[in-house]
Amino acid sequence: MARQPALRTVRCYHCSKEFEVGAKAITVSCPHCYQRVAIEDMVVRSSHSGGKVQTCGKITIAERARFTAMSVQASGGLEINGVLNASQISTDRIHLGPGGRIRGVCRARSLTMAQGAQIENSYFEIGADRPETATAKDQTEKPGQEPPLHAA
Amino acid sequence: MPDSQITIIASDARFNGEMHFEGTARIMGACEGSISTPGTIEIAKGGRCNARVDAQRIMVDGHAEGELIGRERIELLPNAHVRADIAAGNLIVQDGASFVGHCSVGPDAVAKAGASSQQRRTAPETPSSRPEPQPEAIETRPVRPASPSVKVEAAAPAQHTPPKADLQSDWMRLAQGATDTQKRTG
Numbered sequence: 001m002a003r004q005p006a007l008r009t010v011r012c013y014h015c016s017k018e019f020e021v022g023a024k025a026i027t028v029s030c031p032h033c034y035q036r037v038a039i040e041d042m043v044v045r046s047s048h049s050g051g052k053v054q055t056c057g058k059i060t061i062a063e064r065a066r067f068t069a070m071s072v073q074a075s076g077g078l079e080i081n082g083v084l085n086a087s088q089i090s091t092d093r094i095h096l097g098p099g100g101r102i103r104g105v106c107r108a109r110s111l112t113m114a115q116g117a118q119i120e121n122s123y124f125e126i127g128a129d130r131p132e133t134a135t136a137k138d139q140t141e142k143p144g145q146e147p148p149l150h151a152a
Numbered sequence: 153m154p155d156s157q158i159t160i161i162a163s164d165a166r167f168n169g170e171m172h173f174e175g176t177a178r179i180m181g182a183c184e185g186s187i188s189t190p191g192t193i194e195i196a197k198g199g200r201c202n203a204r205v206d207a208q209r210i211m212v213d214g215h216a217e218g219e220l221i222g223r224e225r226i227e228l229l230p231n232a233h234v235r236a237d238i239a240a241g242n243l244i245v246q247d248g249a250s251f252v253g254h255c256s257v258g259p260d261a262v263a264k265a266g267a268s269s270q271q272r273r274t275a276p277e278t279p280s281s282r283p284e285p286q287p288e289a290i291e292t293r294p295v296r297p298a299s300p301s302v303k304v305e306a307a308a309p310a311q312h313t314p315p316k317a318d319l320q321s322d323w324m325r326l327a328q329g330a331t332d333t334q335k336r337t338g
Contacts, residue, residue, distance in 0.1 A: 110245060
């Protein structure tokens with residue numbers, strides 16, 4: 001009997017619709033909007049800066065790592081144990097670890113913070129309907145955007 | 153603290169102004185203005201608060217607007233709808249809560265918020281603390297009538313100088329006349 005392939009559900013960062021992909025897939029085309037989407041999980045372990053970072057997976061910023069970017073979109077969530085400095089942050093769930101620091105305009109479904117985490121004078125939109133509106137806004141605002149830079 | 157010692161703003165109550173508690177306050181009605189306590193403030197489900205809230209701990213399960221300063225922590229419970237600027241030592245946002253606004257979390261954030269609020273408090277007091285000119289001094293000062301010579305000096309050139317508009321119109325007339333004569337002769 002053939003083994004069923006392991007699947008996982010991801011949310012497209014272009015159209016905000018969910019679909020299933022193979023557990024080991026890195027990039028696919030969204031079956032709803034037909035756009036190419038990156039679905040890999042990213043881990044930032046040292047100091048790194050990037051322009052626009054998009055993924056349907058999860059971005060983890062390790063302890064003592066510093067990540068600076070123009071825009072960060074992680075449909076799978078964001079775990080911050082180091083420092084994240086970005087103009088626009090859009091994600092599903094944000095978890096700030098004990099040494100986590102965040103700065104930027106941030107839209108997410110939920111936010112959890114450990115004791116000792118810091119938010120540096122940022123604008124937050126936390127709530128159930130926020131990420132969809134954020135992605136839609138991003139799309140309308142930047143029609144001729146530069147190609148996304150995937151970094152880890 | 154037992155329930156009997158909690159100050160409760162009931163659901164049918166509406167408060168507008170400045171409040172200070174020593175213990176815990178539970179807001180189930182509507183509040184506007186400024187609320188401060190060294191203890192805990194709970195904005196219960198159905199409660200509405202459009203105020204500057206400064207407390208050790210703030211728990212929100214209703215609607216809150218304005219400014220929230222939680223020196224120890226701010227907790228947004230599942231029914232919380234917050235549209236405010238937050239400064240807190242620690243922030244807990246439970247699933248279902250919504251929050252829109254500027255946010256600073258950490259020990260420095262609370263210190264900065266405290267400093268800024270101190271400035272705001274002292275800022276309106278400074279104009280009132282300045283010594284105002286006393287009306288009695290103005291009354292007792294002898295009022296001297298203006299000297300007639302000054303009046304004449306000021307009035308004399310005004311009589312002799314014709315208004316600018318008249319001068320201009322005269323020059324225009326002269327120029328027009330000159331051009332007319334030139335046309336006739338030419």
